[in-house]
Amino acid sequence: MDKYEKVFELAKRRGFLWNSFELYGGSRGFYDYGPLGSTLKRRIEQIWREFYVIQEGHMEIECPTIGIEDVFIASGHVGGFSDPLCECKNCGEAFRADHLVENIMAAAGTLSAEQLTQVIKEKGITCPECGGELNDAYEFNLMFKTTIGPGTGRKGYLRPETAQGMFVDFQRLSRFYRDKLPFGAVQIGKSYRNEIAPRQGVIRLREFTQAECEIFTDPRNKKHPDFERFADSELTLYSQEAQQKGEAFRTTVREAVEKGIIAHEMLGYNIALTNEFLTKVGIDPARLRFRQHLKDEMAHYAIDCWDAEIATDRFGWVEIVGIADRTDYDLKAHSRVSKTDLYVYVEYDEPKMLTRFVVKPNMGKLGPLFKGKAKAVADALKQLSEEELSKSQIKVTVDGEELTVSSDVVDFAEETVKVSGENVIPHVIEPSYGIDRIFYGIMEHAFDEEKLAQKAAESGLKVEENEEKADKGPEAAKDENEGEGEEETRLVMHFSSAIAPVQVAVLPLLTRKELADPAKEILLRLREKRLLVSYDDSGTIGRRYRRNDEIGTPYSVTVDYDTLQDGTVTIRDRDSMRQVRAPIKGIENVLYELIYRGRDFESAGKPFNF
């Protein structure tokens, strides 16, 4: 079993992730989040909101998951979100039709499936594998298509990304933020891609959760007002240059921006923010890097693009976040299709005085003179130069007809006007998170199989000797030695308490009413503090500790007979397995501080060892 299998086995068994539709045999590319998985995921999303909505002030919006066709025509998904495929009739191998044609002609990527089929036939292209005949090329679009309304209805698509919502709502958002750049908006929700062959579990899904943020920025100023906040943060960067050498390096955000490795402060800031977020939710910094897109891999309109990648045991480096400067590409595209200008009016620091030549035809006189042609004449006059307008008889050409206008029907002058700003199409900085992949990354990075004997030696915990076996004499001891290969291991999920789906387990030492009652009282008090708590009284205490280790519960509270005497309970720390003794009174505050205030465990009570 490799690590992926172990993590998945645990995830399945403990209610984190299940194959969807298992009852009916399942369906590829879909996963259910079980009770604990669902909670864990929601907590990740909630921290994401704390970062982007609360701290950064990019408000959240919610758009339909079904979009109308125009939206995806503008975004390029209708035309470009598909690949022309074609298969060999002989060996069945599938190829990208445009790739086959690429060697023969340029701009193969712009051809339709029909055109590609024609080229393949004309040039007699055969299967690169076996030389067999190829069948007709066809478009495979990765969007799920549907119909809106009854009958033929209207074409609709399940959105392949959440980002378009923010672009389509751009004007409303701009008003909401009182037309002041930069501003941003986020959306967390489901997106859909009809993948050809989804694999790798939750890494590639047909329905998945994205958290995307679009920051609309002044293209002339990509400095970040709060850059200093992260300027000295260290990042692991795998830049274009570093990729040549095959080696990532550590540097500060400031240095990366100054040296031009990262294009500008806006990107640098957002990469650092991403780094902070991922670390906070439990991605191991040692298994995290930011990889820059290579020139040929970047979308043609993008200025710079960085992926946060995590090291996974089976799949190697996996992209979990993309952070790109998409320029004004999306807004321009929607402008074009919707025939609406999308811009923000940006005021200058100082109004500019501009001199320009202004022509003012006197319509009161032109009208009676030229009747229906008056408007055209006026327009023609406006095009003339000062010199021509200065003549007493001005000649203009309207619809091929030369007309003469006397100089008294038109005024002109050089005017100085005050211009206090201009219309700007913002550039978009887009951090785009794949929540499901982050979820898996957290699971894998939190997963641990601890050798218990070794741990006990290291942490100075008491090693449990099996007394029974010792009593049985030398033979039993020999048995034990022979079984040495099967050293006891402990499965632990080292979730941070910020995301753990269960934060505290309340456990009566024995299944007895006199212990259960105070335990249940503690349970209620913790719930009042809005902590995620579970109660478990089945099996031995050790077994329950292990159960909670597996689901990553950071703290356990145990009620025993001493509790009845002196009103104290045991708090156990998941990672160190250490225990302290603390009074029941105020226990909810102590746990709250351990979980949310980073209180040191040893300070939570008196050291305790059994």
Add this chain to the structure above:
RNA sequence: GCGUUGAUGGUCUAGCGGCUAUGACUUGGGCCUUCCAAGCCCAAAACCCGGGUUCGAAUCCCGGUCGGCGCACCA
């Protein structure tokens, strides 16, 4: 999508023409038990789906579904 390989209780697995389908862990009920899983008793729980071959199929054959791997794909 092509090729290849696999599919047995919740999990991991034995069985590869003839059984009431193996075992372990887990789970539930109880006993025992005063702090780190596997002490005792009891119980629950499985042959992926559909065809075919055969007196008889978990086992052999075909198709499908799902999983792994390789190729292609990953906008």
